[in-house]
Amino acid sequence: MAGIEFFKKEDQAWFLDPKEGFSKKSISLEIRRDDLTGHRSRILPYRRKYPEIVISPEMLEASKKVCPFCVDQILLSTPKLLPKIAPEGRIRRGRACLFPNAFPYARYNWVIVLGEEHFLYPDQFSVEMLRDGFSVAQEGIQRIVKSQPDFQYSSINWNYLPSSGAGLFHPHIQILVEDVPTASHKEVLDGILRYRNEGIPSFWESFLSEEIKRGERYIGRQGDVHFLTAFSPRGIFGEVLILFSNRSTIDEVRTEDWADFSQGLTKVFQYLKNHILSFNLSLFSGNRDGSRSWVYGRLCPRMIIPPWLTSDINYFEKLHGEVMCVISPEELCRDIKPFFAGSHQA
Numbered sequence: 001m002a003g004i005e006f007f008k009k010e011d012q013a014w015f016l017d018p019k020e021g022f023s024k025k026s027i028s029l030e031i032r033r034d035d036l037t038g039h040r041s042r043i044l045p046y047r048r049k050y051p052e053i054v055i056s057p058e059m060l061e062a063s064k065k066v067c068p069f070c071v072d073q074i075l076l077s078t079p080k081l082l083p084k085i086a087p088e089g090r091i092r093r094g095r096a097c098l099f100p101n102a103f104p105y106a107r108y109n110w111v112i113v114l115g116e117e118h119f120l121y122p123d124q125f126s127v128e129m130l131r132d133g134f135s136v137a138q139e140g141i142q143r144i145v146k147s148q149p150d151f152q153y154s155s156i157n158w159n160y161l162p163s164s165g166a167g168l169f170h171p172h173i174q175i176l177v178e179d180v181p182t183a184s185h186k187e188v189l190d191g192i193l194r195y196r197n198e199g200i201p202s203f204w205e206s207f208l209s210e211e212i213k214r215g216e217r218y219i220g221r222q223g224d225v226h227f228l229t230a231f232s233p234r235g236i237f238g239e240v241l242i243l244f245s246n247r248s249t250i251d252e253v254r255t256e257d258w259a260d261f262s263q264g265l266t267k268v269f270q271y272l273k274n275h276i277l278s279f280n281l282s283l284f285s286g287n288r289d290g291s292r293s294w295v296y297g298r299l300c301p302r303m304i305i306p307p308w309l310t311s312d313i314n315y316f317e318k319l320h321g322e323v324m325c326v327i328s329p330e331e332l333c334r335d336i337k338p339f340f341a342g343s344h345q346a
């Protein structure tokens, strides 16, 4: 039986350093490959610059004036669901409100506004607010799958702040439900199937137990939801990988799992608030040809790089498909772990 490989290769670059009288200097770099998907990244801590955390009050005020998700606009400005799916038009849970995306990128692409506040810092999201948002997202997915059983590939997605791609400041998440997996989801499912054919029947289970044993990237757990840092990250500031153990589809996720997931997220947010505010988050659900995945999630912090407002995505990621990451996954794990103190460490 083949094991799970954690491939990394160290390399060096040399130059004559103008800061030290043009003496010969070497810089170490590290190339990593995710065994499941083949995703490659480079760990380059010497490129790290923390962004200035500034949310301009003027910009917030201006965006609030035209915000369709604010409480005085949401009923007038947001679309309603078709009556055969939701006679009530919009689905509510707690303070969360679900409705179709007015600018859809798929047949089933809906939006969930998390609450009345136009803007919240990451550490201002309560567990209840997040739990209700994810629960109503799940209900939306369930309603679609019930009427369209072939549409079994679903995801719950979040761009937080314009610097991560969000069109609005007002906190909102989105669901996407389709009959085929998206490209990165397919890579994961293909990988799981490959492992299965090589004698590893449940990739995520074997992977999780290996990561817990290694301990370098395992952050902690809340109930059945595990938080790790990804070995070969997909973002400039690393990637938090989330595994819902033994939940193979979003349909199987229980209310207490959403509470646990939200609790863990608030801990990651506590870490983020002092470093990087913006992030992308996606939770993936669906199985293919008996691939037997678990529900998994990826959270990548996003940043504008000082001092010239440089994008964190350049040709290397956009065109070569590889990520330059400025923090080692092991360091990111050590930094987030204290916020999980008190919860189970597996």
Ligand SMILES: [Zn+2]
Pocket: 064, 067, 068, 069, 070, 071, 117, 118, 119, 170
């Ligand atoms: Zn608003």
